[in-house]
Amino acid sequence: MSEAEFVADGDVTWVHVGHHAQSAVSLSDPSYLAFEYVQHLALAVDAVFARPAPLRVTHVGGAGLTLARWVHHTRPGSPQIVLEPDAALTEAVRRELPLPRGHRIRVRPLGGEEGVAALAPDSADLVVLDAYAGGQVPASLTTVEWLGEVARVLAPGGLFLANLGDRPGLRYAARVAAGARDALGPGAQTAYVALHGVLKSKGYGNVVLLASRDALPVDDLMRAAARQPLPTGVVAPRQVLERSASTAPFSAAAADTAPSPAPPP
Template identity: 45%
Template sequence: MPDVDRERAWLLTVDGAPQSYVDLDDPEHLEFEYARRLAHVLDCAAEPGIPLDLLHLGGGALTLPRYAAATRPGSRQTVVEFDAGLVELVAEHLPLPAGADVTVHTADARAWLAGAEPASADLVVADVFGGSRVPAPLTSVEYAREAARVLRPGGVYAANLADGAPFGFLRAQLANFGTVFAELALIAEPGVLRGRRFGNAVLLASDEPLPAAVLARRCAADAFPARVEDGPALARFMRGAVPVSDAQAVASPEPPEGAFSLG
């Protein structure tokens, strides 16, 4: 069950693992590195301050929607969160700021996506975990096609994933989205990419060139620097990977004990 602890901000944990961090006084403060990387993607999705239509698959404590509302006022945001109890807890304890145009739906992400309007989003952010694993319905090439259908031309798909060497899951996800999108990139800490530890990686996909160089500079400047892999380097990482269908899809691997604990 979710727990929320407060000091000057709020930390949401699920089964003892940190899930979301919210500073109600400063929505632009992002404590977790993967959230910062997703925010960098949002920052680079259009010129600063321009409102966007955003679809968030997985809501958590609405950390990124709060950030988007603060940095891109006027953005229309849709959040799809499966956990009704979590939605109620966040609404009670972590209200959104006045004027934030955020609509939260309690629904299954894949089912909701199938019914979404085509070409309705500038950015789709997927941060969906059942416990500590990405559910199988969100790991197939058919799911990648649904995400592409909802994006406008030039739109960006960004997913928070987790894997470790030999990266069978992550490479398959890249193969899925490489089947559907012309451009791919991957953001992760060097230690993760080198197979030294299990960790988060942000997968990016678009039908137009991604701002990899700008993202690389931003991610390199973080407290825990990350690399942006694209082009030939990413092709080498993906070599031999094949897409997986709905019939073949499985959830992401179980993290090693303590991989995402508060320590």
């Protein structure tokens, strides 16, 4: 496992693993979210679930536990499971960036495949995929088969979020979205939230995929996106379908898998 480096910058501590800054944590202000894609994840959670009611959350990928800390701050009492296979990283994060008192965050030293498979049906209101290895989402965590396990775990009214790195055209995100719709069943909806430049195919960047069996609150998402400090847009479910009507999901059974596109040097 990679050794973590903790770099203090005023009140914010950056967690570096390898050559990548994976997390930014403010112990005094858990509402501070430095990365725009984490802001977009939080935006999506707030659009679907009203504060401060607790949520049952499963995080696939942990690093500095930034989003788990934010959930605890905005929805106290939320039981959260974090699947983070890098036990040494978790130990270092706990030592350097202690979790708040009264939290219900439980970190399991498991990867996304075995970790999600071990969860009970209907046990999560929210599942968040934010797992990277070498700057790419592992191929095994975007197949229609694994997304079927996510669908099994999601309770009625539940939401799946995925932080996906993609190139112009968003073909990778389209295949993950197709898999999520197949896994969640008829009527499932998918949407994207990202910076305008990413949605307009102006460069590599992060796209937050939303998927639910229920109708997504597009108007609320758009209003929240308009309030973001950086120009942020929403691709509504109908537009996602138009972009990817003939797109096939990734499938482990068909030996058709791929990690997310690598970021530029």
